[in-house]
Amino acid sequence: MVREQYEALKGGENLRKGLIGLKQALKEEGARKELLEALQGDYALLRGFLSHEDPKVRGNAAMVLGRLGRDENAGAVYEAYLREEKLFVRSNYLDALACLDISGCRDGLERRLQELEAYQPKEEEEKHIRQELFALRKLLPDEEAHGRHVFTGYDETYGVFLTTGSCHQEVTAAQVKGGKATARKGGVRVVTRQIAQVMAIPTYREMLFLLDIGKVGPDPKEAARELAGSSLCGLLQKAHPGQEGAFFFRLGIHGQMKLDARSAFAKKCAFALEQETGGLLRNSTSDYEVEIRLMENEAGFFLPLVKLYTYEDKRFSYRKRTVASSMRPEQAALAARLAEPYLAARARVLDPFCGVGTMLLERDRVRPARAMCGIDHYGEAVQGARENARRAGKEARFIQCDFFRFQTDGLFDEIMTDMPMQGKMSREELDQMYGAFFGKAETLLTEKGKMILCSDEKNLVKKQIRLHKAFCLLAEYDLDGKGTRGLFVIGKKVEKGHRA
Numbered sequence: 001m002v003r004e005q006y007e008a009l010k011g012g013e014n015l016r017k018g019l020i021g022l023k024q025a026l027k028e029e030g031a032r033k034e035l036l037e038a039l040q041g042d043y044a045l046l047r048g049f050l051s052h053e054d055p056k057v058r059g060n061a062a063m064v065l066g067r068l069g070r071d072e073n074a075g076a077v078y079e080a081y082l083r084e085e086k087l088f089v090r091s092n093y094l095d096a097l098a099c100l101d102i103s104g105c106r107d108g109l110e111r112r113l114q115e116l117e118a119y120q121p122k123e124e125e126e127k128h129i130r131q132e133l134f135a136l137r138k139l140l141p142d143e144e145a146h147g148r149h150v151f152t153g154y155d156e157t158y159g160v161f162l163t164t165g166s167c168h169q170e171v172t173a174a175q176v177k178g179g180k181a182t183a184r185k186g187g188v189r190v191v192t193r194q195i196a197q198v199m200a201i202p203t204y205r206e207m208l209f210l211l212d213i214g215k216v217g218p219d220p221k222e223a224a225r226e227l228a229g230s231s232l233c234g235l236l237q238k239a240h241p242g243q244e245g246a247f248f249f250r251l252g253i254h255g256q257m258k259l260d261a262r263s264a265f266a267k268k269c270a271f272a273l274e275q276e277t278g279g280l281l282r283n284s285t286s287d288y289e290v291e292i293r294l295m296e297n298e299a300g301f302f303l304p305l306v307k308l309y310t311y312e313d314k315r316f317s318y319r320k321r322t323v324a325s326s327m328r329p330e331q332a333a334l335a336a337r338l339a340e341p342y343l344a345a346r347a348r349v350l351d352p353f354c355g356v357g358t359m360l361l362e363r364d365r366v367r368p369a370r371a372m373c374g375i376d377h378y379g380e381a382v383q384g385a386r387e388n389a390r391r392a393g394k395e396a397r398f399i400q401c402d403f404f405r406f407q408t409d410g411l412f413d414e415i416m417t418d419m420p421m422q423g424k425m426s427r428e429e430l431d432q433m434y435g436a437f438f439g440k441a442e443t444l445l446t447e448k449g450k451m452i453l454c455s456d457e458k459n460l461v462k463k464q465i466r467l468h469k470a471f472c473l474l475a476e477y478d479l480d481g482k483g484t485r486g487l488f489v490i491g492k493k494v495e496k497g498h499r500a
Helices: 002-010 015-025 031-041 044-051 054-067 071-081 085-097 105-117 124-137 169-175 194-200 221-228 232-239 259-276 328-340 357-365 379-392 429-444 458-467
Strands: 159-162 179-184 187-192 206-210 247-254 279-285 290-295 300-310 347-352 371-376 397-400 412-418 445-455 472-478 484-493
Touching: 002 015, 002 031, 002 044, 015 054, 031 054, 044 054, 044 071, 044 328, 054 071, 054 085, 071 085, 085 124, 105 124, 124 194, 124 259, 159 194, 169 179, 169 187, 169 328, 187 194, 221 232, 221 259, 232 300, 247 259, 259 279, 328 357, 328 412, 328 445, 347 357, 357 371, 357 379, 357 412, 371 379, 379 397, 412 429, 429 445, 429 458, 445 458, 458 484
Parallel strands: 247 279, 247 290, 347 371, 347 412, 371 397, 412 445
Antiparallel strands: 159 187, 159 206, 179 187, 206 300, 290 300, 445 484, 472 484
């Protein structure tokens, strides 16, 4: 097939279409070998197309030469790149050179990269200059700069926002020591000089750094100027004192903006931000250490927040193994904190649907248990729970079995678990499972035992409490702000005058 395509190119007809077809065919290794055999080392025709009057012929010819992977063509492609006047085709040459040995032209490419980074393009040039810059940086990665920054500014004062969701922000706020914490919609605003202590709080999802501006405008270039003029650069230097080199970043746009508009905004704003910061910030959508997150409001403006990837989040470092159904660790931590007033000291605790053990380990973080036992029918989860417990330095027993067939000689003070979701079960089967669970739990708990259940089935939980007279509801917490996911603290009824 590629031989016929190449022979057609010799005839000089439909060059653009023929080269595009050849370029696509060369994605397959077999086609590449077939064309190389046909060429017999003679690249004159393809190199000649690098000087064709049609810029798309020139660009596609370069791509064909690149995909052939013969390093002797690198010089011809590079020279064509240098003389190319059409901006929109320059990135084609660079993509071709990415497949070839560029040692002979690296110095020239690096000079071109420096020129473009200092260049202020006209409005009509900007898109193509961005594309060329992206291709050059991909071709000439800055190995030393990537990943070089490490958060060391622990003695500085920071403003951060801890995201928690719409419920129980006070639980996270109460754990802040040595700073000012204010509950807000969706999280907690903190001003602190003890950032390491805040980083260790287990009940937030993300920590986002605040800037000294509350919003940036909807125009991407103006937004870049506002960001560059804010405390953004100062924050990065304060958090990484004495460390040189550009900070690789990405823009994250959150809001109602349509995907194509969001992409266009991010590209223009990121490019302008590079220029406005004099290269201190460098856009990299895949290998970055800073995310500048812009949260769109109803008026079309953006709240700017900064997420740093230059420090290691060690809150759940024990959690090396997970499975698809694993509970998010900050949710397990929140459940344990909410249930803390009801947790017994030195209790024997059972998690009958333990997954990788997160609920047990977070419960133990709040109030150390005397013994922990986890059950799951899924072998991979049980293996993961064992490894996670070892990493956490905790003694726990994990058993692969069906909870409803589980047998034990001793009773438990607590059952704490995240109840299974409906999945493939019918509503009737789910109802029966809840009924069987409460019946089994009653036989496994001590006289003053308790259950702490996370569940999406509020009505089923309360139905079983009504049906099983041995239990009573001690507390209920909304976990998602919608009333669909709850935490239920359920106690065994005891004789009058005794407290469960």
